[in-house]
Amino acid sequence: MSENPTTQPMDGTPATSDAAEPQFNPVRPQAMKPEPSDDLGIDREFWIKLLQIPVIGVGFTILAYLGTLAWGALASESWNLPNLGVVLVLSALMLLAAYIDGYxxxxxxxxxxxxxxxxxxIGILHDLGYQAIPGQxxxxxxxxCMMLxxxxxxxxxxIGGMGEGDVKMQMGFGCWVGAFYGLNDGAYTTLMxxxxxxxxxxxxxxxxxxxxGKYRQNAENVKEIAKDLQVMTTESYSKGQARAVERRSRWDRLPYGVPLCVGFLGFLAFKYFVLPA
Known part of the structure; x- marks a missing residue:
């Protein structure tokens, strides 16, 4: 005999079970209470990145000093060159910038x-009479020279021809050569x-x-640049800048920091190894 407790009523109603069916009551997750904020609306990421700049800048200054010491210890008098430790450190920093821009x-x-x-x-140290890092x-x-x-x-x-980082890279180069060579020679070096x-x-x-083989597209880009300049001068600077940014997104990208770096290092090499001859 079956021990199934289900019974079938005589009036034809559905069979029922003596055992009560389990009830599923999902537990609703409690709303998380917002944690109290203590940032006072401050953009911490922005300020952290901003404060990194002087800290790293001091580090670069120390590198310039160490480069000066290294040149004095390793350079030969037969080279007939001034202490170029600062120039070598600047060249390394420009190579770093170009490498990052390249990828x-x-x-x-x-x-x-x-x-x-x-x-x-470095410029302020020179004004105060400190020549541990040489310069004029x-x-x-x-x-x-930075502003130049x-x-x-x-x-x-x-006109959308390059990014902000390339402009700042040129400014940094000008700043160092201005502190090292002085105003006239620094401006000439920056320009050349x-x-x-x-x-x-x-x-x-x-x-x-x-x-x-994108000849036609690049010819159109030249026309668009002229149009952007016209919009900037006759209508709105922001409107012309927006056009330039939109157009730049369609260009074949060139990491301009790389040719800038080659120009920097190439002229410095020309300055010391070709001009003296």
């Missing part, structure tokens, strides 16, 4: 603005390094056009 298409502020800040420190320029020369670097590349940035970098960048751009 990320962006030069971060912790490199460029820290180079600017350290250039100011003070803060004014460093700042002036900005003036040289900012118009190209306005920019010219060499511009020529190399132009050659790279032409090679890219030839390889990819």
């Amino acid at each position: 990320a298409f962006k030069v971060p502020n912790w490199v460029t603005l820290s180079v600017v800040f350290s250039g100011w420190i 320029g003070g803060f004014v020369a460093a700042f002036a 670097g900005w003036l040289l590349l900012y118009p190209v940035f306005l 390094a920019f010219v060499v970098g511009g020529i190399i960048g132009g050659i790279c751009g032409v090679v890219m056009i030839v390889i990819r």
Whole structure:
């Protein structure tokens, strides 16, 4: 005999079980109470990144001092060269910026603005009479050459020809050479390094056009640049800048920090190893 407790009523109603069916009552998760905030609306990430710049800038200044010591210890008098430890450290920093730009298409502020800040420190040290890091320029020369670097590349940035990091990279280079060479020679070095970098960048751009065969598209880009400048001057700067940014997203990207770096290092090498001859 079956021991099934289910019974069938005589009136034809559905069978029922003597055992009560389990009831499923889902437990509702309690709402998480918001944790009290103590940031007072401060953008902590922004301020952390901002405070990194002077700290890293001091580190770059120490590197300049160590480079000076290393040159004094290792360089031979037969080279007939001044102490170029500062120049070697600057060259290494520009190579770092170019390397990052080469794979990320962006030069971060912790490199460029820290180079600017350290250039100011070196200039101020010279003004105070400290020559542990050699150089002929003070803060004014460093700042002036930095602004020259900005003036040289900012118009190209306005038309979407490069990013902000490239402009800051040129500014950092100008700041250091201003502090090292002084106002006149620093401005000349900044200008000529920019010219060499511009020529190399132009050659790279032409090679890219030839390889990819986008002649018509690049001709249209030239027309669009002229239109952007017209909009900036006759209508609205922000509207023209927005057009330039939108157009730049359609360009074949060139990490301009790389030709800039080649121009910087190329002219410095020319300055010391070709001109003296």
